[in-house]
Amino acid sequence: MNNNMSPENSKIFDLLFNAGEALLRSGASAASTTKTLLAICAKAGMENVSVSITVGQLTVSYQPTSDSFPISRMHNIAPGVLDIWWRTRAEDTIEQYLMGDLEIEEANLALQQYYERNKYRTLWWWTTAGYGILGAGFSILLNGDFTTTLGAVLVSVFVSMLFRWLSRVGAPGIFSYAAGGFCAVFLAAGFMLLTNTDQATICIVSALASRLAGVTAYAVIQDSITGWYLSAAGRLMDIAVCTAGLISGVAAAIAAAQPFIGDDIQLVTLVSAESTNWFYSILGAALVAGGFGLASGGWKIRLLALVILGSLAEVFYLILSESFEVNTYSAIFTVGTIIGGLCVLCSRMVSLTSNALMLVALLPLFPGLMIYQGALSYFFGLGDTSTSLMEALVTTYCLSMGGTLGQYLLSQLLWQIRKRQFLRTHPDKRFDRDLQHEYQAKDIMLPVFSKPFNGAEPRE
Template sequence: MAETTNEIYRTMDLALRIGELLLSSGAGASDVKAQMENVAYACGLRGSTSDVTFTELAMSHQARSDEPALIQLRQVRYRQVDFGDLTQVDHLVRDLLAGRVTREEAATRLKRITSTGHSRPKWSVTLGLGVMGAGIGMVLAGDWVVIGIAFVGSVGVDVIQRYMSRRRWPVFYQQVAGGLFATLLAAGIAKAGLDVAPSRVITASIVLLLAGVSFLGAVQDALTGFPLTSGARILEAVIATAGAIAGVSGGLTLARVLHIGLGTLDPGSVRFADLPMLAIGGALTAAAYAFSSYVPYRALLPIAVIGALAMAVYDLAANNRVGTNWASGVAAVVIGVVSWAVSGRARVPALVVVTAAIVPLLPGLSIYRGLALFGAGESSGLLALANAAAILIALSSGVLLGQYIAQPLKREARRLESRLSGPRLVGPLSARAPHLRRRKRAPE
């Protein structure tokens, strides 16, 4: 047991710093709360409580009923998502729970993780995002010209957003600029007379702008009993997506003023690639996004395989008249189930795998379709945007359902059911589980 006030504060500070990095990297509030309490338990602090909101973490401990509680707060400062750092922190928590490192060693490792820069240069990340756009172009049955232009569009969006981020522009305006650039690029191609479908170029470019990570965390929080954090995350995701929509809408309006015809989309006329190209495009998109998010190299191939599998499942379901929403949900469930086993073998958190694997399924096409129909004065554009929102919900809830199905219900997890509020996408189930297993193996 931690015996002094100073030791208690040291333990809570370590737990809060770990929770801050997990929350800023997109982990759900239930995962963050569980790992904060696991860290405290592993460091000898019993009876601590923690609370998670969108921008603040709190932890308290009351040694005796006649003594005041010790409370620490920490503000969450969001930064660029780095799944490499997230993976290292996940390993750090597991080492701490297993007793392989002390609290002081864990604090030193954490400081080294947070103070070290990204593991890859920025130019390689930008190229990776370009490859992701090219993969989306393949998914949409684009030819090599479309794939090349989609690569350029995604690179351009990332360069613009990095420039604006360095000058501390709010995310909303970064999203507007990205959507505007993608649409104007398509307008320029149409004006040049190239035989390229502008919708594919715009769709491939704006997938980068869709808030897949935020929606995944928001739905997980809503399903696991954190409505306040869920509402804040949903609002953040909606504002970010609204920025992308505003940018695309502005680009379509400007193109119309300049008498550049980008065409409209009939909801039933969209054609995806055939299965082999669809699977290759899904694999390339998922692996490229993972690379750009600093996922360790050892996990890129498994993520690519899961991305290809998800697109194959989606194609099979969609061709059997299941519907786009249900096809997306079924593919997301498969991602959730498979990622549970793959993440353990690749030694990365499940959150890393599922986030990258769902990127090819994000509804960029539905968003563009809705905006194009709106621009043509068609009321069905609202239905297309509502369909995009339904796809995002299906993807997020499907991934979590897959995790619920995949995670084994062990005896020690049942005993600690009150401490668990859902499947863990980051970190182990509980700090006490290893102790129970060792006790079971001990000789009589």
């Protein structure tokens, strides 16, 4: 690594790492982050730049001239989750820099301030309230009664606070998930004993559903499509490890609690999200999307958009599966495609990337329940383990591929519209997606499906 660089180059590298940290830590894919960082380099007049994102590390290399030594710097980045508050502010700052509204020093300062504010944000009660609402939504989707829904809210709130505390003390992810699963079971069992009800499984699943496998599948799929196989493999490993920790904690708690509660409360039962009441299904989906959006930092217009998209996803699914009797997987794929396209159309209006919108909107349809039940069936000999896990795998595939297809079709349509607009305005020029004022600033939130390994995109 060469440390002999000019002060101006040092500022650019600082901006690249601040921007990369903000995007990756808030849930952006490797492909979209790479494209954004290359856009910053192009705006700064840097050519011959290479950006490499691996699991936990960002590397930027720059060769000022053909006969000079390359300058390379690396930056370690911890894994992240969807954080709407941080992500929207980071994207807005980057866009202002690309549009020329901010100088490089101002953009750097803004990104650093957002990083510090995000680290010490005191609005933790919004996150906790969001997870409580999300727990209520999943309980309604799983046909839980009023008492069970109340229990799901309480358990979700406690588990959210537990995860927050474990994160602050730096506990490893797998142990945090195991502790969350363990406490969720004991809290649900205690609540059921106090209220003399027997829907503990719904209460547990409702509190843990958003933390089960599936919610990061879009980034995995998109990284795979765009050739970032190492990043995709790393995300998959993170999903597997965290889910294993969660299931281990739940299984250990069930085994420990069973002798004390007897057979009156069944902690391991098969539940489903099938319901004949459309109102409650749509209400549950709206609460799930809204709760997760609130927990992730979504406010005002973004929160409203997430609630509407989550409700629409459930409406489309019910119409296809029940009114038109389309088979489950085809209905899920179709819903994913429709919602993926709508998220691309809405992304600019709410200043939030389509991936983030789609992740939240399709959360009620994710197969975390099937993964949960499949794994516990293996431990306790309940039901058909292989069937549950295979259903979860196929559902994840249908949702992810459907959503990605919808994004791709709409984004390509928007590119063609933009091309026609450009050619009418500049008939003597050739449209290029890499033109800063035509792509990188205005459409930085569009999903990326090309392979941005270098600064040169295929020309139209």
